[in-house]
Amino acid sequence: MGTPRATVIVTGTEVLGGWVSDRNGPWLARQLGALGVEHVSTVTVGDRPADLRAALEHARDQGYELIVTSGGLGPTEDDLTAATVAEFAGRPAALDEALEGRIWAILEPLSKRWKQISQEAIRSANRKQAMVPAGATVLEPVGTAPGLIVPPTDDDPSRPPTPTVVVMPGPPSELKPMWKTAEQQPAFRAAISEAVTLRESTWRLFGLPESEIANTMKSAREVGIPIDDLEITTCVHRGELEVVTRWTPEADAVASAFEEFVGDQHAETLFSTDGRRIDEIVLDLLREREWTIATAESCTGGLVAGRLTDRAGASDVVVGGIVSYSNAVKMRVLGVDAEDLRDHGAVSAIVAQQMAQGALNRLGAKIAVSTTGIAGPGGGSDAKPVGTVYVAVETVDGLSLVRHVQMPGDRAAVRDRTVTAALHMVRRVLLGEGERI
């Protein structure tokens, strides 16, 4: 049967309607890929059994080996995934009393808080969650709902067998750990027995257009690297180009040759080959050096500091920042020169440098980064159109780097890309780039 194929079915009216964005589909896509399963599609349906059933039948008729569902395992009337899957697989569900007891042990302490819900209603919900289709493997609850692995059924010669169905809860915090358990189960391994686990690497490049990597792939082919043995996906995320490569163990040498080739061609822009993102790299460089950082932000309005403090433990190296949205704050708090502001404007190299210098002095950090620019949609001019941005980095030991960048996109994109550009400038200076002043 070759590489097993899978579809992910996400249930939930709130996801279908766009009120909540789905995080399970993309996460499961990565997991399936890593297991060597071909992920063909992700289908989102509302909380209606008929629509879920249609999606299940479509996957069966396409001959897929695996279906993963997320959501619809809760206690309320809407939550019908387990019953729908049991019916689809032709496997009648029966009460698992031991499981009912284990769920009750979780629910009982919680139920005391739910004053408005009757004990009877809770008991009935509990019972529903403990109904197990014949032959299914139970995955113990992470929250209150158990998951299921329902094996294939081949009882009707007029149609393909039903695929193995892995039934998962909707909350990502429950789904992720339960998936890791599911992966280990014999019923799951049986469904993907033909899969060859792929190896994967993620490289990140900054400042390289997506079209350039297409050229690099062409050149690699021309010099005789059989890159068609690799599965290469590229995408631009927050102004960075991410290249994900997957390959079977037999193509190890091809993957190494391609990695070396990309490294040679793009030494200037390749900044990560171990999966780390730029904020993590900057924090690591600061820690190695035992340095602290401060920010001075205008157009990014606090988002550079926000990104630097996203990760736990940032307080070791981030002292703080100043958001100088108004010129008054630029002068008063950061000490930007009034004449320079008047002569060069707030969006200028000299003001960016003085902002970074101000943050360095006022906040007592070893390195500081500043941003000033026109995020739009208003405020642009012929000389300084929307997207004009200056980023400066200054250090206590006198390194200085300032850059003008013209950012494409709307207000949110200009702000977001400026944050990324600022972190990359910090990295460059931490690696020794910049002028001595």
Added chain:
Amino acid sequence: MGTPRATVIVTGTEVLGGWVSDRNGPWLARQLGALGVEHVSTVTVGDRPADLRAALEHARDQGYELIVTSGGLGPTEDDLTAATVAEFAGRPAALDEALEGRIWAILEPLSKRWKQISQEAIRSANRKQAMVPAGATVLEPVGTAPGLIVPPTDDDPSRPPTPTVVVMPGPPSELKPMWKTAEQQPAFRAAISEAVTLRESTWRLFGLPESEIANTMKSAREVGIPIDDLEITTCVHRGELEVVTRWTPEADAVASAFEEFVGDQHAETLFSTDGRRIDEIVLDLLREREWTIATAESCTGGLVAGRLTDRAGASDVVVGGIVSYSNAVKMRVLGVDAEDLRDHGAVSAIVAQQMAQGALNRLGAKIAVSTTGIAGPGGGSDAKPVGTVYVAVETVDGLSLVRHVQMPGDRAAVRDRTVTAALHMVRRVLLGEGERI
């Protein structure tokens, strides 16, 4: 045939694989809902014609009236949506020379930048994009790719007719305006002729658990409001509860009665009935009063200032902020008292108040908001577990409000909810709440 049903098919290996999150599916869901079309499912497939074809056929076999595709209209080899849809509908595509010329007029100036691509390759891509299935309506390019409305085909009595297919480009900035054009076309109107346009309202409540609104719906039913005539969706987004109600014109009175009922029951927590979000409401209140705002942030690390400056024109009212991640910055820049820091800790009501007062004084604003808390995962204690947050608001005319909140969730959730809580505190003070000091 009743309410027309639709499926959205999103194409793109990068979306399927989770490298890029899909913004078109949720947006189209809202548009279809507003047109009175029942949106049954959203299917994401990679850039493989066979998988797209299977999704198209499934929608046909389910008897849907409308399919909307997004993506796969670009110039490269991967971009095969238009050809696949033409084949599916049994409508051979022919070159539209006038359209080819119009696309060339867009491409020619751009092509001069693409030095590495041959003119011939560009011409061939151009030709591909100008192939129009027989009988289809062309939607003029917003970027470089035209869209299509392909009418139903009913040429095979053994299966249902093919639905109307609206073929849209992938980039949201192209899709959104093109959709608005598509909605007006006779071929589109014909597909949804049975739809009854729904009315819609969005209310937002802060500080109300989702289960409470379920109780309110139950109570409304008990007092005789026939709320089953309304379609009500609730979801929690960034710590706020969003209630979207849709109804047919005949249910106008029911919608008004329900709105009044919710307003009575939840006057304390209902803060928006006109679709505005909290950041917009705060900026509007500041503008009305001609006041300026400043921030002093610890655990949110700049994200409150970031949210306040998300919208264009924020510079009218936002002067700036101070990210005081370290205690040194809290003391040195914001003037927080060293003894209070030592006696009460950085995460305390008194430090929050001094931080806000410091921002007010140092940055020269009329109102200031501060945040200090333990975002985790480390740093918690029995007395102050992870999620302990203090928010304070101070004004130049002596109003003061400080609150302790215990935030649930992980680091990102604690930070995000603290931002929301801070903006709500500002709104309350701008509406007169708080103590005179």
